[in-house]
Amino acid sequence: MQTSANLVWLIALPLFSSAILLLAGKRANSWGHVMATIVSASAFTIGFVEFIAMQSRADENRAVAQKLFTWISVGSFNVDASLLLDQLSICFVLLITGVGTLIHIYSIAYMSHDLDRRRFFAYLNLFIAAMLLLVLGDSYLNLYVGWEGVGLASYLLIGFWNQKPAYATAAKKAFVANRVGDVGLSLAIMIAFATFGDVSFAGIKEHVEHASSTQLTAIGLMLLLAACGKSAQFPLQSWLGDAMAGPTPVSALIHAATMVTAGVYLITRSNFIFDEAPIAQLMVLIVGGITLLFGAIIGTAKDDIKKALAASTMSQIGYMILATGLGPIGYAFAIMHLLTHGFFKASMFLGAGSVMHGMKDEVNMRKYGGIGKFMPITALTFGLGYLAIIGVPPFAGFYSKDKIIETAFNAGGMKGLALGIATLLGAMITAFYMTRVVILTFFGNERWGHKDEPHESPALMLIPIGLLSIGSIASGFILSKGEGLVHWLEPVVNPLKEHHDEFLPPIVVSLMTLTVVAIGILIAVSKYRGDQLAQAPENVSVLTKAARRDLFQDDLNESVFMHPGQTLVRNILNIDYLVLDGLVRAVGSVSLTAGSRLRSLQNGYVRSYALLMIIGALALIAAIWVVTA
Amino acid sequence: MAIANYLYLSAILFTIGAVGVVIRRNAIVVFMCIELMLNAANLAFVTFARINGNLQGQVVAFFTMVVAACEVVVGLAIIVTIYRSRRSISVDDASLLKR
Amino acid sequence: MNLLTIVGVLPLISALLIAFIPSKNAELIKRAAFAATLVVAIASIFLVTGFDKSVTGMQYVQSNTWIEAFNINFAVGIDGISLVLILLSTILVPIVILATWHESDLGRWSSKSFYILILVLETLMIGVFAATDLFLFYVFFEAMLIPIYFLIGGYGTGNKSAAAVKFLLYSLFGGLLMLASVIGLYVIAGNQIGATFDLTQLATLEIDSNTQNLLFLGFFIAFAIKAPLWPFHTWLPDAAKAATPGTSVLLLGVLDKVGTYGMIRFCIALFPDASKTFTPLIITLAVISIIYGAFMAIGQKDIKGLIAFTSISHFGFITMGIFAMTTQGMSGANLYMVNHGFSTAALFLVAGWMMMRRGSSTIADFGGLQRVTPVMAWTFFIAGMSGLALPGLSSFVSEFLVLVGTYTRYPVAAVIGTLGIVLAALYILIPIQKTLHGPITSGNENLKDLNLREKIAIAPVILIIVVMGFYPKPVLDIINPTAEKVVVNAGFTDPVAKVGK
Amino acid sequence: MLIAPSLIYSLIAPILIVLGGALIGVLVEAFLSKAHRAAVQITISIGTLLLALQQLWRIRDLSSTTAAVNSVTIDKAGIFLQATVVVLALVAVLLIADQENFVAQASAVPGSNEEKNSLQEKSQQTEIFPLFLFAVAGMMLFPVASDLITLFVALEVFSLPLYLLAGLSRRRRLLSQESALKYFLLGAYSSAFFLFGAAFLYGYSGTISLSGISAAAGSANNIFLLIGIVFVSVGLLFKIGAVPFHSWTPDVYQGAPTPITGFMAAATKVAAFGALLRIFYVGFAQEQTLWRPLITVIAIITMLFGSLVAIAQRDVKRMLAYSSIAHAGFLLSGVVALSKDGLVASLFYLFAYGLTTIAAFGIITLVRDSSGEVTDLNRWIGIGKKSPLVAGSFAFILLSFAGIPLTSGFIGKFAIFSSAYKSGYISLVVVGVLSSAIAAFFYIRVIIMMFFTDPVNDSVSVVIPSVKSRISIIVATVISIILGLMPSLLLNAATTYANFIK
């Protein structure tokens, strides 16, 4: 395998930049954002150079590696800090640094009034570094560092305005939910080490066929748990909506385009395990299926534009996860959808940010309306993203989502049918709620209560949105052209290893998809045509109520984990004081009591002392008496 | 008659002396009971001397008498002192030191 | 006198010298104490340069007759395990002194006695890790209680004397049980190979299993109390709450390590068979400690109590790693001791500054500190992240090693232990949210951020936490050979991976 | 025809010197004017003790079973024990010399004008010195006596002066006299037990010498022997304060003048344990299966009882009394051990414990208010602030009692428990450590009171001790510290000297 000394700089540059910004303090206020953006751009440049270099090599030589140092080495447990850049990681590197850079640029303007802008950029750079480490690590343990690193960055960014208690709580919630996922990753690594004696991707892949399916299933399920945490999949999805507390660029970068897709990366990266663990794979499908519907349903009921988009993200990642569960070919489509989603969702989030920017940080769509004419560029780009996500050809989403639906049907049997219907249903609901968002925001009457008219955002914000829009138009076409991405990824995921029979001809699937999408749009248009949109309707169906409450996920968490947990803590506190500490105190008080009881023997009367002596002597004599009897 | 009878007598007198110390309150009587115990021991010594056929037991008994005499002097001096301070020779009254 | 002895004796000599400085001259005393401990720290770093990593036995060995009648020697020496712990002690002491410069001003007694106690304590700490004579170890082990007792009782806050007594009595109780075992071992040695307290010789004894179990328990309970392991932990929160932050750092950071150190050095080395017998029980206790400590920490309203309970959780990890009897577990546990020392030091020192500024240790009295005192908030945050074993910080490496090492032998324990990391997130993030985030609580508006002295004091700790997270190799290289030897001597070999290499 | 008995005067010289010193003291009382008596008496006492010590040093390598016909056996252990008694007496005499603690005129009724007058005239009861020397002589004789008569006589010789001395406290005289009465009555009571037991030993063996008793083992059915052992033990266990024969200890310790308490607590233990060890090691060794379980049980009860009850004490002297009971239990382990190790440990323990005890009581004499010593623990609060050095020394002493490492108490405990363990009495070790843990509680509580509690507005103060007291306390404390750090100094000697000849 080729080595390259450049990889480390991909991570080191943003990491150092972040450290400098944090350590320099106020002194860096004036130039911090510029440096951060330059660093991000440099990382993109490096990534791009590597990509070009990679393309120029033959398929099997494309991966490059760099060993930095021995990280942990104890007995047979050896983990090097080494980086691996292969066809899969380069996709992510480009996405992360590319979208990242755009969002840096966007943020310069978006955050210009914030006193802590420097800190924001430090966090962003930290995120970039951690995310790159996540995708570049050559072993699960290295990945783990990046995995938690992005979690930390996400925590910091969600809680960027942590003086608001709700935001701080949201940050904490995200971290804790992620930690639950991390347990899965930890356990997966442990099982892997116990099974293979190694935790590097290459090492495990090499021996994977010797492992029993139980072990592989265990690893797979644990990895899935990890993915659920990070990618906000059922049942660990509840944090994502709250995570919208972070500044909008963060939502775009972390909670839409990159970090939340790490679960998809993880499963794709672990394809060699999942391919051998059908039960785990089935679970992946189930989780993906549930989440895509779950997210979509929630999306229909949200009035907060960011939360609606977040629900959408959840749903879209559900698609990707579902795709990864579909076997070798699915990985490629998952990655493709991941990339296209990265573009259009980032662009829509930034668009939403732009709207908020113009609307004095108002997020409630019911207070929007008719913004399109005040913010035409934003409306345009948002619209492009909209078309992409609902899968209208030739926009990016069409290519990727269509493939997933198609592959889902091709999974065969009842499974295929169920998955296919689920994905179709998802597509319909997606069309519905996205149309709803667009209508509520850009069309209809103006429902904001103040006189100031919304204004279009500055160029520094619009340019990144524009660039992303281009991506959302073109990326699907480019990536699927000649099955380019599929072939590109072939050495990593073997997408062409097996081939399913086609359940339906592709064109039929496409038509079905387009039909349901159209139905979705029509329902939305008919429902949100009226003027009575300023207030959310009160008497709504049970389903809507449920959707508004995130399908009771928070309530479930509270009643199943939080409340019992709190009760448990209270009880343990009591037990500790009453029982454990109580025992210790009891020993003390028993001694004291015994002491004072025995003390009363010493009553001051010499006669009773003499009696005590007689009794003592009597006891001794009695002992002899017994012994000699 | 068995010589052991003297031993029984000795044991009984010793016990009477020992219990007398416990149930009498007059310090002097208490002290006399102790003397009784010493006498009981002496009787045992004399008896054992006879059994063993040597005079060591009698020697001890002799010493005991001397020692007892000294003890009596000291003891009575203490009792008198107490009496002079407290106007009482009840051992129960001397019970301030306790617990 | 080899370097080790010199390092050990230096603080004591400094204490004697400081005794001659008039108590009024507090500032001079502080400087002298700091200088002395700094010299000790630097000298101890030279221990590393002269340490041959390839040798698994004791190095810097010195042995002088102390009590002829019982064949007790002043025998010291270090191997990898003790070297890193000595380094931990010597490095932490000057940091603590610098960080808690004014801590002694409010005490019942003069600053002079404070620093004399600290210096004496340092000698004892070095001694306890360096002793290779069981009796000598015991002497240090028990004698250490006295300075800490006076430090808590004389300079602490709140219900200090009750806490000091609880600490002392609890520890004494354990120590006395251990004494019974020490005596037993001594007598058995006397019957088999001639009276001796030499550790290597004691390890060769052949003891029948019943006796071995009892002797083992004597040692183990003493160490479990010290560590502290559930359910012997109840003294720790009280002591930590009552002690000043500096004392707490030494207490939790170094002294309690003697418990886990003792388990490795004595329980396992001297009684391998009994260790085997009791391992399931101990692993269970360790797992309970992890979870229980975490839950207790979550429920704490007092910062000091919180940190104390997090430590109980962490000590559960350490104990689990030790008794997993794998090289990963053993090395990881040993590394964990060092890492926990530094991360607790960071937490406690920063918490101490917060409490000193606010005049309260109740979590609810803080809030929004990130706006008021950003530097302090950041150090607290990093320390907290280290406490929840964030990858990239030092504790992660050790925690993961412990878990991996445990999993290969006791998967269930490791799985339950892993749940601890979720709880860790809760017990760290909840107080972080309450203290650093949210609106600024009234009374906190004018808190001062860290001054230069405090920054200088905390910087090396943070640096160590970060560097050791990415590059623990130098320390692991010191630990590994010894840890492997311990496992092998105990009659264990690492479980082999089922497939693959 | 009488054959003149042969006394080897050179071997019994130490005892004779002390007796002689006491006699000179009596003469001084008779013939010297009051003004000079005190100084002369002190000089005589110290001189006598030093001379006795010198004589002990001279005979350190000699031994004989016939030092005084068959009554006295001078051997290594005996010399060691005698030397211990003399050293403790030397330290104690300096405290006793501090007249502040003793009654001005014992015959004066408490509270009477006569008492006031004699106090005003600063008269002194200098008879305490000869009495003290008699007691020392008795204590020296007790552990070397090798027949029952001599044992009994020696017992009385050291007991009678102590009964008297216990009643001579300057302050709280009623309590002091009460303690004398109790000590006397119970002491005489226990003597009677001892004597009764001696009679049965004699009846069993036909002889009253220890070696004869040992030699007679197995010659007859052992009931008389057992009765004898039990009753003799009662007498001796009373002297060492073992439960249930301990009751006198707290009352007498509290009531007696503090220097006497210190001396009594330290030296009586040495003498009584010396005799106990000799009797059990020499006389009863053959019958060990019979008495070892009994003594083990008593040791266990004693340790636990002493430790537990001490917790509930509010008076420092009473607390130390119970502590001494607990220590008697520990020391009994050495008797049960019945081995050279046990003897070494006991010898070391006795010396170390004795010194520490005298230092402790010496310090107690220093804590006073306007009406004399303050022994109420509640009023000791905060004296660490008033006088850190004195409180510090006391704390050290308490830690030594508690057996914290680096103190002599710890080495003693270790030695004695390991000897018990070696002899198979693991139960003693376990109970021993448990009761040590309990005992630690009350020692530490005193430290807390002295150091960690704020002084209330109280008139208690720590007086500047007189030169004599100061020397005594400092010497005792310093030697204790040295013994903790370098126990070999004494342990080697104890090892060399741990030998009873039969």
Place this chain on the structure above:
Amino acid sequence: MINLALDIGKTAGPEAVLFYFLAPLSVFAGLGMLIVKKAVHSALLLAWIMVSLAIFYIAQDALFLGIVQVVVYTGAVMMLFLFILMLVGVDTSDSFTETIRGLRAIAITAAIGFGGLLVTLIGRATFNRPITGLASVNSNGNANGLAKELFTQYVFAFEVVSALLITAALGAMVLAHSQKTRSPFAQRDLSIARFRKDNLKDAAGLPSSGVYALHNAVDVPALLPTGKAAPTSISAVLEARGDMIESSKFQLQQEEEEK
């Protein structure tokens, strides 16, 4: 009793008669010591026991001891006891209500157990060596034999006993002898003191109690020439002890007239 077959012939005869006559009596006397109220009776009972024992000593070939027992114990020691009893009040009698709850019951139970165990234990004892008797060692006379032992074998103990005697003497002196701290306050001194007082009212001395009163007891105040009672005429000690009866009825009824 059967086990301990120690008889050597002659005990069967007069000694047995003596024993069976005296032994029960001394036991009864002992029990009497426990129950008689007056200490002096106890003392006499003890003296009786001691004399009985002296007779037993003589019967057991311990002639010297028998004599010494009578002389030293019954003669000297018991006298001392009686002296002291006189000193503290020969009539003092114990109250037999037990103040310490349960003590007597426990004591008697313990004593019965103690004595019973002791007696049965002695009953179990056996000897496997011949009983030699004292005939041979007493061949030169009991006193001689004893003297020989005393002055050879046990001479050291004998000498040490002297220390005991001195201690006893010294102790008695310490506790009883009061050194005169000043010359006694004689009549002359008292007189001088009266005249040196500020007030010469009492210069002639205080009135004696009972003078001119209707009653001449020491606790009745004297009547002054005015007919008033003089409280100073009563000893302060009586007053302090509260040993005074109400005496106003013996005084002249003069209060009203004065008014």
